[in-house]
Amino acid sequence: MAAIRGAEAILFASAQPVGADELAERLAPGTDVPQVLADLRTIYASRGVNLVEVAGKWMFRTAPDLAHLLTREQVEPKKLSRAALETLAIIAYHQPVTRAEIEEIRGVTTNKGTLDVLMETGWIRMRGRRRTPGRPLTYGTTEAFLVHFGLEAVTDLPGVDDLKAAGFLEGAVPPGFRVPVPNASDALMPDEDPLTELDFQDYAPLPPEE
Known part of the structure; x- marks a missing residue:
């Protein structure tokens, strides 16, 4: 449970996706990082934010079915030609x-x-x-x-x-x-x-x- 809480804190605090290697370096030696990530993914599967894998790394993202709730907070990027x-x-x-x-x-x-x-x-x-x-x-x-x-x-x-x-x-x-x-x-x-x-x-x- 300590490893799951630790990984959860690291992922929430990071502004960028976090790799399994980085988690392994920051968690206790011998931590089964893939299992920790799998457990976290299951825990958050039905919540407002989901743990997703992007570009081989991990990050929390708003659940797809709730994206409409955040439209007012969405920053409109400069339109590309x-x-x-x-x-x-x-x-x-x-x-x-x-x-x-x-x-x-x-x-x-x-x-x-x-x-x-x-x-x-x-x-x-x-x-x-x-x-x-x-x-x-x-x-x-x-x-x-x-x-x-x-x-x-x-x-x-x-x-x-x-x-x-x-x-x-x-x-x-x-x-x-x-x-x-x-x-x-x-x-x-x-x-x-x-x-x-x-x-x-x-x-x-x-x-x-x-």
């Missing part, structure tokens, strides 16, 4: 992806400001540099992206069937149309080089495109 939303979707499904690859998929030039806005939200990050001429930067999503959209992993993003069920794909789907399976690995791909300090020093946000 259509270009930013399209760019975010491409990065989420095609990561690791370069700016040139984003432009090829969108069919239009992507303003650097759009990528800057997404980086400022904390939803995307620079991953590495592609081993091609010019060594372009590659981009991927972050843990904050998973937390915001309530995903355990990028592989939980909706596929074709999910999009159809949600009404986003109406009518006949063109032959050969498919939704790519997102890359769930945070490790650099064989064609990526790690970033250097200079990559971050050179990063200078620009105004977003309209």
Whole structure:
């Protein structure tokens, strides 16, 4: 019971999701953390807040059926432009992806400001540099992206069937149309080089495109 109360206190006090490893470090040695989390999840399953796993970590969230009670307390984030939303979707499904690859998929030039806005939200990050001429930067999503959209992993993003069920794909789907399976690995791909300090020093946000 002491371990459950301790984990409960840590999770409630944290503004960010907490990993099992962090709980293990802060609880008594030998604590069965997976069991503690399972017990807490059961205890809170029928309460106003639920213990949920997001991006491989744990946090308390308002029970879905009570979300309407908190609408007055909801902070309205700055609305992203259509270009930013399209760019975010491409990065989420095609990561690791370069700016040139984003432009090829969108069919239009992507303003650097759009990528800057997404980086400022904390939803995307620079991953590495592609081993091609010019060594372009590659981009991927972050843990904050998973937390915001309530995903355990990028592989939980909706596929074709999910999009159809949600009404986003109406009518006949063109032959050969498919939704790519997102890359769930945070490790650099064989064609990526790690970033250097200079990559971050050179990063200078620009105004977003309209």
